[in-house]
Amino acid sequence: MHAMQYEITLPADYDMGIIRERVAARGHLMDAFPGLGIKAYLMRERGEDSPVNQYAPLYLWTAPEGMNTFLRGSGFQGIVQDFGRPDVQHWAGLSYGEGPASAALPHSATRLRSPVPPSAPPAEAIDAALEESRRLAKTSGAVATALAVDPRHWELLHFTLWDHPAPQEAGDRYEVLHLSRPERDQLGEGRQW
Template structure:
């Protein structure tokens, strides 16, 4: 599994209805995309207390070929054409779990990124992250949760989808406008090694 996200930060006075319309008219295009575990069409708004207006889709890829097919194909080119080429963040998967509310349509998502301390042993940090991941995945209202790491920058990622409101302590909060999940059942459960 690979996690991927790009963030498009928009002006403070941007009409976020444009993003809602974009997702409403185009979101279904990835509902059967090969290799895609899930794509959460995420947005956050200053009007809701966010520090920024932002469109920030989040992906879990079941296969790297799917990620490559998206990035080098017409799907990502649409983002580039409309917003410029964003930085694409990506992390290698550590774990994935379905939550107690796995049958619900997610309404919210959280993302928390944590940099490893300079002299911290990577294996110990990953073990702590996996323990936190299990707790997040088993939380009431959790639809699904993933943990991943970027070994270039030594950054851990915790991502979760929620049936309703996201817990404040879980990280940056986003609205889920749509969920494409063609290969969600194929995402490997548990620890990924």
């Protein structure tokens, strides 16, 4: 599994209805994309638990070939054409788990990025993060949760989809506008090694 996200931060007075319409018109185009486990079309609005207006889709890929095909293809080129080329963050997958609400469509998502301190042994930090990921996967209302690591910057990523409003303490909170999940069943439950 590979996690990937780009963030498009928009002006404070931007009409976020434009993003909603964009996803409503185009979101289905990823519903059968090869190599894609999940694409969560995420948005957050300034003043509603967010300091910014932002469109920030997050992807869980089953293999790097799907991610590479997407980045070269027309879908990503449409983002580049309309908003400029965003930085694409990516993380190596560590674990994936379905939650008690796995059959539900998610309404919200949380993303928590946390650095691994230079003094912390990476294996210990990852083991602790895995325990937290397992706990999140068992939480009432959790649809699915993923844990990934960026070993270049030693950053851990916790990403969770929820069937209700996201918990306040869980990191950055997003509204889920659409969920594409063509190969969700191929993400593999549990740790990824």
